[in-house]
Amino acid sequence: AQTVTQSQPEMSVQEAETVTLSCTYDTSESDYYLFWYKQPPSRQMILVIRQEAYKQQNATENRFSVNFQKAAKSFSLKISDSQLGDAAMYFCAYRSAGTGNQFYFGTGTSLTVIP
């Protein structure tokens, strides 16, 4: 099974500043998808951003962007202009390409935004 590692259990950032959350994964596959999910204290997980492994261009969604390094098997999330509403658990996830393959989640990073 694939493994996803998030080495930062907790991170904090000042409001309006930028923070980067780290994620590495282990796979022998060449085609897959990577995701960042946000889980606020209410527990409903929300997709933040996704990256297809075959795409060289890093995905961007408003203030959220990723740094995808396929050879290094690294997939970090950058949050710019941090807002209080960004405070949450962030999970990195991996999914093989192909029909019905399951997701593998990391252990999460708890992000605190300091006013």
Place this chain on the structure above:
Amino acid sequence: EAGVVQSPRYKIIEKKQPVAFWCNPISGHNTLYWYRQNLGQGPELLIRYENEEAVDDSQLPKDRFSAERLKGVDSTLKIQPAELGDSAVYLCASSLAPQVYEQYFGPGTRLTVT
């Protein structure tokens, strides 16, 4: 559009008691997932349904856990009997089809076994 609905949101039971969780996926979503999320961990898949068929239940502890998805819509996850180690958040998610990579999660059921 309504999201994934789960009930109850919280459940406290004594060990050896049965418990059931209910999930209603987003309308039209054929794929349904049940995950267990232990404290401080990421979700781990228990079972995946394509319509009414369980296509991946390799992580489901079948001696005490069971699930069903009658008519390929709502799903129920049951534990009987519950053990202390079953305390966790049980998440339901759905997606439009297995080849569609985006999942939508419900709010989860927090189970406490005493």
